[in-house]
Amino acid sequence: MHKPCLKGGVCMTETIRTRIEREEWERLSPYAAKSSEAKRIREEEECPIRTKFQRDRDRILHSKPFRRLKHKTQVYIAPSGDHYRTRMTHSLEVSQISRTIGRGLSLNEDLIEAISLGHDVGHTPFGHVGEEAIAKLIGRFEHNEQSVRILTVLTGEGRGLNLTREVLDGVLHHTGKGIPYTLEGQIVKTGDRIAYLCHDYDDALRAELIHQGELPGKVVSTLGDSPSRMITTMVVDMIESSRNQDSIRQSSQVAEAMQEFRVFMFERVYNSVILREERRKGEYVVQALFHYYMKNLQFLPQEYLVWAGGDAVKAVVDYISGLTDNYAIDLFQKFLVPRY
Secondary structure, rough: OOOOOOOEEHHHHHHHHHHHHHHHHHHHHOOOOOOOHHHHHOOOOOOOOOOOHHHHHHHHHHHHHHHHHHOOEOOOOOOOOOOOOOOHHHHHHHHHHHHHHHHHOOOOHHHHHHHHHOOOOOOOOEEEEEEEEHHHHHHHOOOOHHHHHHHHHHHHOOOOOEEEEEHHHHHHHHOOOOOOOHHHHHHHHHHHHHHHHHHHHHHHHHHOOOOOOOOOOOHHHHHHOOOHHHHHHHHHHHHHHOOOOOOOOOHHHHHHHHHHHHHHHHHHOOHHHHHHHHHHHHHHHHHHHHOOOOOHHHHHHHHHHHHOOOHHHHHHHHHHOOOOOOHHHHHHHHHHHOOO
């Protein structure tokens, strides 16, 4: 494994970046990803201050796709209140939970943060219902794959952000059957689930979809009865189960309770009758916009056709999937609702 050039413990041409890279080798776990070994799709001049992973984090944080997450649904479409989660607050919460686990295992927090902030930029308007609407139209659509497409193509005038392969791998495999090849990516994969279960439960209590005391007994006895206790239990369990291991793990007891919690949330919240009507409307808006743009490509921003290599379906999907909830509704009203 390559290490920064050292002489007497200090690099002769040490910059702030090379000092941080050296300290990673000295401080982090042997299983941690080292920023000095990270590879980009395209070679570029190194920053004198930031490591590759720190640069990736900053590029995502300052990007338009990340800013749009503040107006994209987490669970509740157009909620009546300021305190419900959005995709942006969810991403920040995933970052905080995952970095705590990474710090406990002496892994690379910068890589964890970059993956966490970028993992959901491919989400459609109206949350998973928008994702399902597009999948019904074209046969397959996965928000994690779209996140990678956004980060590699649909930003930077078609050139993407030129992120490291370690970050892109973590984003791609944060959901689904694939497993990230870095332990940092594996942490985000489980940290994402911890965040959305606990915080969606918190929002469901606020919306009175469910009430205190309704959680299954095994969930309460194993994880706790509040979002804070649940997060703490699962974070501590992951650290203790993964210490000195070459993969990220959970104890069987906590993993089983977490799965039961997830089943409860799908039955009582995500697939609830109360939310069904608003989700039906969200699905209709996404599908109506798709059909409209397919028949009226002249109104589609033309750069999307260029970035899609002339593939009209891909161009329309790229554009619609990037819309915020509010902007999708505005476009629907502009093009598909008669004016008085």
